[in-house]
Amino acid sequence: MGSGTNPRVRPIGPQLVAWSQDVFAQAKAEHRFVLLDLEAVWCHWCHVMDVTTYRNPKVIALAPLQVLDCEGRSGFTP
Numbered sequence: 001m002g003s004g005t006n007p008r009v010r011p012i013g014p015q016l017v018a019w020s021q022d023v024f025a026q027a028k029a030e031h032r033f034v035l036l037d038l039e040a041v042w043c044h045w046c047h048v049m050d051v052t053t054y055r056n057p058k059v060i061a062l063a064p065l066q067v068l069d070c071e072g073r074s075g076f077t078p
Contacts, residue, residue: 016069027068035067 016037017023027034039046053059063069 019070023068023070030068032065033067035063035069037069 017026019036023034
């Protein structure tokens with residue numbers, strides 16, 4: 001995992017790991033996919049995903065087993 005801190009932690013659902021090149025090695029070693037979760041504070045659909053998809057019981061149960069959820073943030077504000 002990366003050395004950066006993660007300001008966005010979901011109260012429910014898959015937890016985010018900090019972006020780094022090590023994410024791919026970790027995913028390969030654990031036989032998991034990398035889910036690059038891009039978010040922008042102004043993005044409506046990002047917030048919808050946090051409220052719906054990431055709170056879905058099936059996603060909560062399966063995601064930690066199958067994906068490594070990696071956070072990417074956008075500093076762009078329209």
